[in-house]
Amino acid sequence: MIPAVTLPEQFVEWFGLDPANPIAVFAMGLLAAAGVASFVLAQTALAGPWAKRKITAKFTDRISVNQHGPWGIFIIVADSIRLLSKELIIPEGADRPAYDLAPLVLAGSALLGFAVIPLGSGIQVADPEIGLVYVFAVSSIASLGLLMAGYASNNKYSFLGGLRAVAQNIAYEIPLVLTGVSVVLFTGTLQLSAIVEAQQQTLVQLGPIAIPMWFGLLNPFAFAIFFAANLAEVGRNPFDIPEAPTELVGGYQTEYGSVYFVLFYLGEFIHIFLGGAIIATLFLGGPAGPGPEILGLFWFTLKIWAVFLVTQWARSAVPRVRIDQLIDFGWKRLLVLAFANFVVTAVAVGVLA
Known part of the structure; x- marks a missing residue:
């Protein structure tokens, strides 16, 4: 069970500080935020330059990075130096404020x-009662960054990419939110710690083995819809x-090149891990x-890496579709399935209650 106390509150107690100060x-709070950010950035630094190449090579039967340190792990350092040392070239006619802010x-x-x-x-840095609303709201700001990058680059291909990003994110964010709200129908709360706690109950007891009531097991249909919409949100x-x-x-x-490309x-990859974190929290019991x-962080990390x-795997094995097919699937199929799941879940919760 997740304690009600947050990480900053624990730090205040550990350092013997006045909680009223x-x-x-x-x-x-800043210290806790820095710790969580460092943890996330360490995961993405491992995933982007190294794990992504290793996994893709396994799926496509190729040889991956193997010349930089054990198992090629030092490619992380080599890529960082290579990209950060490149000249930052600003395209002529770029809208500088938007161009500079988009990666951030x-x-x-x-x-x-x-x-x-x-x-x-x-x-947990903070545990507001509207935690699920907050995480959906801040993650959707990424669409603004993509549109800013496309517009500010003064490049027609970039602009088309920005427009596509917005069209895709709008089409798939509605099914994503609707499916997430169907979990709220089970728990009656938007607080993420409470959603995790609700999944600690036993769904089925098979002798000595207790199957937990993870919402991914209780409603696999919603889990599949959310996973598909999440793939669209992270652009895989x-x-x-x-x-x-x-x-x-x-x-x-x-x-974009040099440090700006690094930020993009x-x-x-931070968005991919955030998507995995939301999936783990809503459907896989969180930590x-x-x-x-004490092993909660280990299990949570294992789930987001899964x-x-x-x-x-999707990036290596699934072909890209046309933009019209993608938008059509989002609005005419996945949205309908998300609404159907929401209605059925509401009826089921009402009957069981």
């Missing part, structure tokens, strides 16, 4: 989402239309798992 609470908006919006995610036993095949290298060169990020690349509560593995 707003400066002390604010400082401990993309990466920052995903990091903000982790502020309310319960990562483990008491490892067959939903990588905003970049579409064979059509749009690189889409919204065509004109980092933001993309719950066998053993003591989601990451599936997204990389």
